[in-house]
Amino acid sequence: MATASGTWAFRDRFGDRFGRTYFRRFGPGVVSSVGLGTYLGDPTDAVDDRYRAALVTGLETGINLVDTASNYRCGRAERVVGEAVREAAVDRDRVVIASKAGVLPFDGERPDDPGRYVRERFLDAGLVDPADLAHGSHCIAPGYLDAMLDRSLDALGVDTIDCYYVDSPERQLAVRDRGAVYDQLGAAFEALERRRAAGDIGGYGVATWEAFRVPSDHDAHLDLAEVLSRARAAADRVGVEDHGLRAVQLPFNVRMADAFTVEAHGVGDTAGSDESGGAGGAGDGPVSALEFCHREGLSVFAAASLGQGDLVHSGAIPGPVEAELAGDSPAQRALNFARSAPAVTAALVGCSRPEHVRESVAAGTFDPLGAAAFDSVFE
Template sequence: MATSGGTWAYRDRFGDRFGRTFFRRFGPGVVSSVGLGTYLGEPTDAVDDRYREALGTGLETGVNLVDTASNYRCGRSERVVGDALQESSVDRDRVVVASKAGFLPFDGERPDDPSAYVRERFVDAGLVDPADLARGSHCIAPGFLDEMLDRSLDALGVDTIDCYYVHNPETQLAVRDRDAVYDQLGAAFETLERRRAAGDIGGYGVATWEALRVPRGHDAFLDLAEILARAEAAADRVGVDDHGLRAVQLPFNVRMADAFTRERHDADAEGGPVSALEFCHREGLSVFASASLGQGDLTKEGSIPESVEAQLAGDSPAQRALNFARSAPAVTAALVGCSRVEHVRESVAAGTFDPLGASAFDSVFQ
């Protein structure tokens, strides 16, 4: 697992190449504020090879954060991350590895009949109760999470995953009410607290798409204050002193800035609701920004509003977009796809520029 000594040693090796605050505190140590994501790409051997090379390049040039999930690219992404970790000269204790569970994964390729695959591999095998399924593809029941975590550890070839996310819990809102989903999260967190106590994970989080950005009345909304309360209660039930909820993953970029601009969380607190980023900053939760390049849309000239782009440092739109995401309060790292070596090199170079200071970042929205 990533350790304080290991990650600080990694920072000492590479830190002088980058601008201020490129490495930031997370867990027991520090992590680069640019992370390598593994979501996009076809489930083919050719894409595997590109990812393997790109991940190796990132690890060898200053990025010690890798983000994946059990379902990414039909399960191939976790395996490729495992290959890259094994092949790299960078020791495991220097790298923060994150993965996720929630969506039922395929095994290497898309089946001709996904419904039949789910029924045979998960329902008939006793791994998933149909009552726990949402949209025929999503489950966060304790037994399922246990199984997926074991599979992720095996696929990655590691003893410990540093941050294990409950993946898009808002998917469950399609089939049950909000209180029931909070109950599900509480049961999931209890499972993850037990696995944390066993040393299988360093901490856990929630990785979302809509839940933390949409209005409170939206069908997909989940409140961070209630999520945190469920983590605290889960820790109490397991009998540990402090909960292991460490991180939140959500989309954040110059065109999807709701997590900073919209005050929707902890509505019952004195002073009223706050934004997702402000809540995380207040409670000491790390935020990992997905879609920091808008899944490629922000890599094009003119994609960033001129008034904003003028304040951002970087040699390309992609670098300036990354540096916008890295500048937001509570954001520990901006995640970027890494299926090509040239994209990784460009993203790593973004860290040689300083992010915006707090006042400059605030002024973007005035």
């Protein structure tokens, strides 16, 4: 697993090559504020090869954060990540590996009959109770998460995953009410607290697309204050002193800034505030997802920091905003916008080609916006 001594040694390996805030605290040590994502791409051997080369390039040139999931590229992504970590000239304890579970994964390729595959591999096999299934493809029940974590550890070929996300819990809102989904998260967190105590994960998080950046009256909304409360309760049930909820993953970029602008998350008693301040005092109004995470010390990992490729072209970033950002290319400036936001520990970027990774690494040689300059973008 990633360690304090290992990740600090990774940082020191690059001296003063990167900007002052390129490496940021996470878990027991530090992590690069640009991370490698593995979501996009066809489930083919050729794409595997490109990903492997790109991941090795990133690990050897200054990125020590890799994000993946059991379902990405039909299960191939985790296997390639594990291969790249072993191939790169970087020790395992220098690399922060994040994975996630929620969407039922295929095994290497998309089956001709996905419904039959799910029925035979998950329902008939007893891995998933039909009552826990949403959209025919999503489950966050404790037993399922346990099985997927074991699968991820095996696919990655590691003893510990540094951050393990409950993926897309808002999908469950299609089949049950919000209170029931919070109950599901509480049960999931309890299972993950036990795996954390066993050393199988370093910590856990929640990865979402909509839940934390939409208004409170939106059908997909989940309140971070209640999510955090469920993590604290789970830790109490397991008998550990502090909860293991470490991270939130959500989309954030210059065109998709809802996590900064939409105030939809409670503070005060629900969020566990105390006399020292913490998550705000009683009577505070709702805050944005980024503000909530900043107050509570939760790390935010920005998905879609390049708008899934939409922000890499000239003119894609609004002129007045782009003028404030450092970088030699639109892609670098877009990454540096995401890295500038409060509570954002790292901006995740796709890494299917080595040349794209090199450009992303170079973004870290520039400093992001300061707090005042970032705020001024929204005035």
